[in-house]
Amino acid sequence: MALRVLVVPGSLRADSWNRKLAGVAADAVRAAGGEATLVNLRDFDLPMFDEDCEKAQGMPEGGKKLKELFATHPAHVYCSPEYNSSISGVLKNAIDWASRGAAGEPPLVAFRGKVAALLSTSPGALGGLRGLVHLRSILGNIGVLVLPDQVAVMKSHEAFDAQGQLKDARQAESVKKLAAELVRTASRLTS
Ligand code: FNR
Numbered sequence: 001m002a003l004r005v006l007v008v009p010g011s012l013r014a015d016s017w018n019r020k021l022a023g024v025a026a027d028a029v030r031a032a033g034g035e036a037t038l039v040n041l042r043d044f045d046l047p048m049f050d051e052d053c054e055k056a057q058g059m060p061e062g063g064k065k066l067k068e069l070f071a072t073h074p075a076h077v078y079c080s081p082e083y084n085s086s087i088s089g090v091l092k093n094a095i096d097w098a099s100r101g102a103a104g105e106p107p108l109v110a111f112r113g114k115v116a117a118l119l120s121t122s123p124g125a126l127g128g129l130r131g132l133v134h135l136r137s138i139l140g141n142i143g144v145l146v147l148p149d150q151v152a153v154m155k156s157h158e159a160f161d162a163q164g165q166l167k168d169a170r171q172a173e174s175v176k177k178l179a180a181e182l183v184r185t186a187s188r189l190t191s
Helices: 017-031 051-057 061-072 089-098 129-141 169-190
Strands: 004-009 035-038 075-079 115-121 145-153
Touching: 004 017, 004 061, 004 169, 017 035, 017 075, 017 115, 017 169, 061 089, 075 169, 089 129, 115 129, 115 169, 129 145, 145 169
Parallel strands: 004 035, 004 075, 075 115, 115 145
Antiparallel strands: none
């Protein structure tokens, strides 16, 4: 059975560059033999995490659905915008909700033992690289094996063509390589 890979763009913006990059990454996962599920965090009802609300109302339906998706995919791809040299609040909020436990399940069921690949793009010269340092740390601390290689695409406003593909062949190749490495590594660990 094909390896299931959840692809998560960390932006809600309709014209998000990171969503375009996530589309490229999802295609690369499929080309590498994986089965990609590309999500839009806007489709999940995820209020700002608040322990008081969690205590009073439990996990919102959107949080349950998203956590289930993380849990049922052995590999994850993150395409994170860089906001003030870190990841977007939207992505951190989604990770925080999905990290919450429920009775009768092992801790961090959505993350522990998963394999992840990180990508980012931004209009800046570093392509969101600084945010990935934080994302790598967050995911590593909740038990995710994050691949050493990553892709940061600079000058996002110049990087994509009208079809949402990366114009630069070397960049496109580096996304393919990263996706292939993810599928290879996660398949070995789950076999
Ligand atoms: C940004 N942006 C940004 N870019 C960057 O390279 N480094 C940074 O630290 C920041 N900081 C930052 C903070 C805030 C609050 C916003 C709204 C934006 C610019 C950001 O990369 C740009 O808006 C991207 O287009 C966001 O990603 P999406 O939505 O296109 O995927």
